Amino acid sequence: MKNVADVIIEGIDELVTVDPGDDTREEGDLGLIRDGAVALGGGEILAVGRSREITETYRLTKGGMRLNGQGQVLLPGFVDPHTHVVFGGSREHEFEMRICGSSYQEIAARGGGIRATVSAVRQTPAEELLEAGLRRLDRMLCYGTTTAEAKSGYGLSLESEIKLLEVARDLNDRHPVDLVSTFLGAHEVPEEYVHRKEEYIDLLVDEMIPEVVRRDLAEFCDVFCEEGVYTREESRRILSSASKAGLKPKIHADEFTNQKGAELAVEIGATSADHLLAISGQGLNALRESRVIPVLLPGTCFSLGLDSYAPAREMLQWGLKVALGTDLNPGSSMTESMPMITTLACVMLHMTPAEAIVGATLNAALAVDRADQVGSVTQGKKADLILLDMPSFRYLPYHYGVNLVDKVIKNGRLVVDGGRRVQHGDNP
Ligand code: NIG
Ligand code: FE
Secondary structure, rough: EEEEEEEEEEEEEEEEOOOOOOOOEOOOHHHHHEEEEEEEEEOOOEEEEEHHHHHHHEEEEEEEEEEEEOOOOOEEEEEEEEOOOOOOOOOOOHHHHOOOOOHHHHHHHHOHHHHHHHHHHHOOOOHHHHHHHHHHHHHHHHOOEEEEEEEEEOOOOOOHHHHHHHHHHHHHOOOOOOOEEEEEEEEEOOOHHOOOOHHHHHHHHHHHHHHHHHHOOOOOEEEEEEOOOOOOHHHHHHHHHHHHHOOEEEEEEEEOOOOOOOHHHOOOOOOEEEEOOOOOHHHHHHHHHHEEEEEEOHHHHHHOOOOOOOHHHHHOOOOOOOOEEEOEOOOEEEOOOOOHHHHHHHHHHHHOOHHHHHHOOHHHHHOOOOOOOOEEEEEEEEEOOOOOOOOOOOOOHOOOOOEEEEEEEEEEEEEEEEOEEEEEEEOO
């Protein structure tokens, strides 16, 4: 008697499991199986192996779906561990100003930057933010992202931060992409508190964090620890109080200047430390002795036209589990594309294609505390898979700027086919 599956994908040229499995699998951490197959059922991965093994042991349930992966590579759905996906307005003029020579910091000082998006968000009704968010999530899904982190941080008042977090919750309910919610009330100091930052921090600690927790609107709390934004001491205070209230810490650390953000991430037991362009040798050493996941965002350096990138090779040499994300936001990295990020990781961070794929899947899942559910093609994990039209996994970073994703399967259901969204009526 054969086992039954809702979906069988067989004849896959390269099945990249990102799970080393037994010694029949190739390419180390990628756990590659040639002529591979998967059986899916109940939204989960039931079995992974060679086509022959799977077809001999599984049959399709009535009305089930059989796909052939010939000429294709199968990967776990991408996990994007750092996004600011919920926002209003856009800042393409700042992009142009930078091309003409202004820096990100100069533009922010002249009234642009994060505060410009804060004004836009405060004026935009939740329904409009939701519609814009749905379009972005559609694009993410078509480029292979099946789980993403979503930060607030463009409201900077109790009311507007709650509005952003509620939009993220509604997006999660209405869209196949799974969102992991992060409260980033300390993304910037709001205009009205510029000369009394302490008071805003009191508000964060005494009112905003408790209210976010009371309403169960976030799992993580993040802080932009940077010169001119929040100091290390301020970041420590905000994240410690968040941590006591039950939110897991994350930090925008050492992005433009070294603030010993990586060391702070280790000290407070953050799940991830993100950006890290200006990390010091001491910061690297601290990360080495911790479980903090470094999240690198090369799209930001690229879009800002910076000369320096995070020291990914050193991190990898020390055995750190380097994760990659888009940092999707209207100011410094306007992209939904994880494949593009793997290209930048290879070219600018000198990561190998295999390291970039692990960074965009399993390590990214670790960075949002979801590695028990997603990030690899492993029996028992969610059936979140992507099929790409390419002959080998090395094409992902190599053939850049185009979308090679043909099919996306989310929770065992086909949600993208031929590179386009499949609509399932009301049911996401
Ligand atoms: O991750 N660093 C802080 N926040 C964003 C930029 C946000 C913006 O410019 O709107 C980042 O790069
Ligand atoms: Fe960011």
